[in-house]
Amino acid sequence: METNLEYPSFRHKVYIAYDHAEDSEYYRQFHEIFCPRVLASVHADTLQGTYDADPFVIGPDHIINRLIQNYFGSMSINVVLCGRNSWGLKYIDWEIFASLQCTKGLLGIILPTIAQNERGKYKIPLRLYDNIKSGYAKIIDWNTLITEAYSPMYMLATYIEAAIQANTDVIDNRRKLKLTDERVAPAEGRSRGLVLSAFWSRWMPV
Numbered sequence: 001m002e003t004n005l006e007y008p009s010f011r012h013k014v015y016i017a018y019d020h021a022e023d024s025e026y027y028r029q030f031h032e033i034f035c036p037r038v039l040a041s042v043h044a045d046t047l048q049g050t051y052d053a054d055p056f057v058i059g060p061d062h063i064i065n066r067l068i069q070n071y072f073g074s075m076s077i078n079v080v081l082c083g084r085n086s087w088g089l090k091y092i093d094w095e096i097f098a099s100l101q102c103t104k105g106l107l108g109i110i111l112p113t114i115a116q117n118e119r120g121k122y123k124i125p126l127r128l129y130d131n132i133k134s135g136y137a138k139i140i141d142w143n144t145l146i147t148e149a150y151s152p153m154y155m156l157a158t159y160i161e162a163a164i165q166a167n168t169d170v171i172d173n174r175r176k177l178k179l180t181d182e183r184v185a186p187a188e189g190r191s192r193g194l195v196l197s198a199f200w201s202r203w204m205p206v
Helices: 025-032 047-053 061-074 090-101 126-134 144-145 152-164
Strands: 011-017 041-045 079-084 105-110 138-141
Touching: 011 025, 011 090, 025 041, 025 079, 025 144, 025 152, 041 090, 061 090, 079 090, 079 152, 090 105, 090 126, 105 126, 105 152, 126 138, 138 144, 138 152, 144 152
Parallel strands: 011 041, 011 079, 079 105, 105 138
Antiparallel strands: none
């Protein structure tokens, strides 16, 4: 339901880090819903194919430099779509690392497909978790966002502005780069709606 709420006058360029193999539909929906109503533009890079094409020549430093040169110089924020296997993919870790190197905002969105560990905690990229813990990154649930009673547009704009205005002094980018991929077995993936009030006490790293 649209309202007369005012969106920020400046619309940011946004980079999206996501699992291209499994979460492309959520990327498509994000782009369709929020661009250009709230966002100036949305960008992503198919890093997995680039890296796997020649892993002995093209390493993380090359990919990170390309991300910084081609994207994060002009992007305002990195939005990480946290699906079933996002936590275990090296290129998502590199995308987060590159954006933090450029002191860009960081926002995680928990997708309905997110996996849980044996303790029932959500699996999210550990570098994202480090920065949620430090107070730098923000996080929100997909279902809460798109079903917001007043306006999903206004809610996303609010979270993005908060992430961009976060104190860069608390960025935590010390974790070693992830060099291998990990994926959960198909049975571990959970496709379920989440309620924000219950959500906050349940997300945790692997």
